[in-house]
Amino acid sequence: xxxxxxxxxxxxxxxxxxxxxxxxxxxxxxxxxxxxxxxxxxxxxxxxxxxxxxxxxxxxxxxxxxxxxxxxxxxxxxxxxxxxxxxxxxxxxxxxxxxxxxxxxxxxxxxxxxxxxxxxxxxxxxxxxxxxxxxxxxxxxxxxxxxxxxxxxxxxxxxxxxxxxxxxxxxxxxxxxxxxxxxxxxxxxxxxxxxxxxxxxxxxxxxxxxxxxxxxxxxxxxxxxxxxxxxxxxxxxxxxxxxxxxxxxxxxxxxxxxxxxxxxxxxxxxxxxxxxxxxxxxxxxxxxxxxxxxxxxxxxxxxxxxxxxxxxxxxxxxxxxxxx
Amino acid sequence: xxxxxxxxxxxxxxxxxxxxxxxxxxxxxxxxxxxxxxxxxxxxxxxxxxxxxxxxxxxxxxxxxxxxxxxxxxxxxxxxxxxxxxxxxxxxxxxxxxxxxxxxxxxxxxxxxxxxxxxxxxxxxxxxxxxxxxxxxxxxxxxxxxxxxxxxxxxxxxxxxxxxxxxxxxxxxxxxxxxxxxxxxxxxxxxxxxxxxxxxxxxxxxxxxxxxxxxxxxxxxxxxxxxxxxxxxxxxxxxxxxxxxxxxxxxxxxxxxxxxxxxxxxxxxxxxxxxxxxxxxxxxxxxxxxxxxxxxxxxxxxxxxxxxxxxxxxxxxxxxxxxx
Numbered sequence: 001x002x003x004x005x006x007x008x009x010x011x012x013x014x015x016x017x018x019x020x021x022x023x024x025x026x027x028x029x030x031x032x033x034x035x036x037x038x039x040x041x042x043x044x045x046x047x048x049x050x051x052x053x054x055x056x057x058x059x060x061x062x063x064x065x066x067x068x069x070x071x072x073x074x075x076x077x078x079x080x081x082x083x084x085x086x087x088x089x090x091x092x093x094x095x096x097x098x099x100x101x102x103x104x105x106x107x108x109x110x111x112x113x114x115x116x117x118x119x120x121x122x123x124x125x126x127x128x129x130x131x132x133x134x135x136x137x138x139x140x141x142x143x144x145x146x147x148x149x150x151x152x153x154x155x156x157x158x159x160x161x162x163x164x165x166x167x168x169x170x171x172x173x174x175x176x177x178x179x180x181x182x183x184x185x186x187x188x189x190x191x192x193x194x195x196x197x198x199x200x201x202x203x204x205x206x207x208x209x210x211x212x213x214x215x216x217x218x219x220x221x222x223x224x225x226x227x228x229x230x231x232x233x234x235x236x237x238x239x240x241x242x243x244x245x246x247x248x249x250x251x252x253x254x255x256x257x258x259x260x261x262x263x264x265x266x267x268x269x270x271x272x273x274x275x276x277x278x279x280x281x282x283x284x285x286x287x288x289x290x291x292x293x294x295x296x297x298x299x300x301x302x303x304x305x306x307x308x309x310x311x312x313x314x315x316x317x318x319x320x321x322x323x324x
Numbered sequence: 325x326x327x328x329x330x331x332x333x334x335x336x337x338x339x340x341x342x343x344x345x346x347x348x349x350x351x352x353x354x355x356x357x358x359x360x361x362x363x364x365x366x367x368x369x370x371x372x373x374x375x376x377x378x379x380x381x382x383x384x385x386x387x388x389x390x391x392x393x394x395x396x397x398x399x400x401x402x403x404x405x406x407x408x409x410x411x412x413x414x415x416x417x418x419x420x421x422x423x424x425x426x427x428x429x430x431x432x433x434x435x436x437x438x439x440x441x442x443x444x445x446x447x448x449x450x451x452x453x454x455x456x457x458x459x460x461x462x463x464x465x466x467x468x469x470x471x472x473x474x475x476x477x478x479x480x481x482x483x484x485x486x487x488x489x490x491x492x493x494x495x496x497x498x499x500x501x502x503x504x505x506x507x508x509x510x511x512x513x514x515x516x517x518x519x520x521x522x523x524x525x526x527x528x529x530x531x532x533x534x535x536x537x538x539x540x541x542x543x544x545x546x547x548x549x550x551x552x553x554x555x556x557x558x559x560x561x562x563x564x565x566x567x568x569x570x571x572x573x574x575x576x577x578x579x580x581x582x583x584x585x586x587x588x589x590x591x592x593x594x595x596x597x598x599x600x601x602x603x604x605x606x607x608x609x610x611x612x613x614x615x616x617x618x619x620x621x622x623x624x625x626x627x628x629x630x631x632x633x634x635x636x637x638x639x640x641x642x643x644x645x646x647x648x
Binding site: 010011012013036037038039214215217218223225271274275278279306307308309310311312313314315316317318319320321323 | 336360541549598599602630631632633634638639640642
């Protein structure tokens with residue numbers, strides 16, 4: 001049972017966890033478009049592949065699946081998730097289980113405005129958002145929202161171009177400079193992250209890990225502490241099962257005045273997943289069970305409170321000539 | 325022989341290297357003002373201390389030196405370097421060797437304008453810089469410099485407030501908003517970093533490691549490759565020995581049109597030091613030799629070319645109740 005991890009980048013821990021959980025049952029194969037992606041060297045074997053937007057990219061991946069007798073595939077970068085989801089059937093024809101949600105949901109998660117609508121339709125609170133200056137101005141007149149606000153691209157990952165905006169001039173300026181922006185209510189409350197697994201066979205939400213974010217660095221959770229919030233457990237189980245997410249997803253949540261606001265979903269391993277794993281929320285093992293045709297029992301909240309994760313830099317050293 | 329590492333923060337690798345090199349000869353004691361500093365948990369023992377600007381801070385450190393029979397002390401954060409340097413004699417009275425340069429040099433290194441003067445006085449190239457809009461405007465009229473330029477605080481570490489500025493309006497705006505800014509020639513060339521050890525006994529530059537920076541992330545070198553540049557070796561040896569730097573320092577250099585421009589010096593272990601260590605440039609071992617009263621032989625350039633370093637996230641996991 002070999003597992004293929006696409007665009008592994010610097011996510012060495014995820015590669016290491018799969019190797020450990022497979023424990024000789026199978027191998028981990030990793031890819032990246034760069035030879036300077038440290039995570040690929042922690043895999044049993046790796047391939048340097050074209051960039052995901054190169055013509056014929058997916059054919060290269062399908063070839064690797066055949067050659068390496070791959071049983072399951074997952075990607076660690078946002079722009080590739082949609083590709084995997086839309087090509088899910090072609091993977092299945094090759095006997096490969098794509099660890100990803102349904103394509104419409106993956107596309108929705110990538111569009112922050114549509115995602116906000118989906119949260120609302122399912123009874124969850126989310127930050128108010130507007131697609132145009134006019135819409136926002138009307139809402140402001142009604143007293144629904146006021147400055148400061150966030151301005152961000154509707155589609156986009158990481159914290160690119162996210163600006164706190166406090167005046168009409170700035171707002172007009174940004175909208176005249178960039179396309180596809182949205183205006184979002186400014187959230188200042190405590191941030192939480194949830195690592196969630198939805199069983200690929202039963203469709204049941206089998207595990208949730210919630211961490212309170214203590215410190216961010218370059219758009220990533222740098223320090224966090226594990227917490228139990230039963231209200232969030234209930235909301236997440238209900239939302240993910242009703243909408244049909246599958247596999248591993250990462251949810252960002254704000255707490256504002258005692259209420260929880262759902263901010264976004266990344267339908268992949270989040271950058272803070274090592275915290276969950278260290279607390280026993282073993283998603284690689286659940287994925288392996290699913291590959292073997294076994295459903296995972298529901299063990300939501302099965303971890304300890306008050307466990308802290310602190311990131312630091314480790315280094316991978318290689319000869320340059322072995323990286324090309 | 326116990327070694328004290330102050331403000332260890334997330335610099336786990338430096339703590340690990342000292343433990344490894346001491347190899348039972350002595351212990352590593354680490355401090356930080358936060359219990360959420362992962363590096364302190366890699367030390368043999370640690371202390372949570374007040375913030376460095378708290379009254380009586382140095383007395384707390386001196387007490388630790390006495391209690392733990394410390395033989396040498398070093399700090400990993402910029403604002404503390406000057407404190408250690410100025411209190412060097414008080415450390416020596418306690419039998420502690422402060423691994424730091426002379427206080428005037430540490431103060432100079434923290435002032436980017438003075439440092440630029442020091443580079444120039446010693447015949448090294450450095451980016452042109454100006455302390456006022458008027459001075460810059462005059463130089464611009466003379467054709468000495470033109471937009472774009474960097475605007476940065478004269479004193480300050482990391483990449484705080486560093487802006488590329490392209491017009492008089494922006495420049496005036498920044499100078500009206502912030503104090504103590506300087507205007508610097510915009511450098512676009514290849515960046516290099518040098519990890520340099522100047523023997524604490526002989527005052528000779530005993531080791532230099534040069535890395536070409538391949539990728540930066542959040543102001544830190546994320547990927548780099550080892551290189552030999554004999555011209556830079558000569559310049560660094562001559563400059564550090566003439567000016568009297570001591571111990572471990574980190575130098576930032578730009579290459580522009582085939583010439584090397586010295587940018588700044590951090591008189592401490594740089595964030596990219598693990599690359600040098602992995603290539604055999606063993607500064608902890610040289611520090612230990614100095615503590616034992618032994619001079620280090622000069623081994624400048626004693627490492628291999630073409631070795632790549634790639635950083636990735638490791639995690640330290642602890643119970644919150646053990647972090648307070």
